[in-house]
Amino acid sequence: MDLNNLVCPSCGAPVKLKNRFVQVAVCEYCEQTLVVQDDKLDPTGKTAKMTEYPTPFKIGRFGQLKGKDFEVIGMVRYEYEEGFWDEWCLNMAGEKLMWIEEDEGLFRSFERIRIKSAIQPWDEVYPGSLITINNIEIFITEKNSAKILGAVGNLTVKRIPGTTLKYLDGTGDEKQFTIEFYENSINLKTGDDLNRSDFTFKEE
């Protein structure tokens, strides 16, 4: 597949994929959410216009995280009862990817880990429960659900506006964990808090 020669099936505009692991691209002209399927882009019929809030992150912006170069390639916005949070996808050198969660000026880097063991259904777990995943004992501190409000740019995970996400937050092994329950997949996320000073951005 030629990552640089794709066209939006909805409006005909060029769509660039910045990384060969991209699964979803949002057309920057018509805002259609497109799923990368083999060597073409499938329209989902979903578009989402998102309000812009003050943030140092912007699609196409270059910068450094703790001295390592990145380009911001995508963002997903999640809505829950207390507001919303954004997750930014950073393309690092060597096609490595990094995700940054931004919630009211607080930043956290995280990676997604495939779950290798059986896991209790979300419905059966509560704050205070102790569950074991991939041999890590996790003490559950929060149980909640959210909705994908929208996305921009390139995403290396399949996130479609309107989808519901159920999740559990917890701690274990001196780390923070989030377990994400989607209809067809369950993921484990582990993260580290970051300071605003950990990022520098190139002037535009």
Ligand SMILES: [Zn+2]
């Ligand atoms: Zn388009």
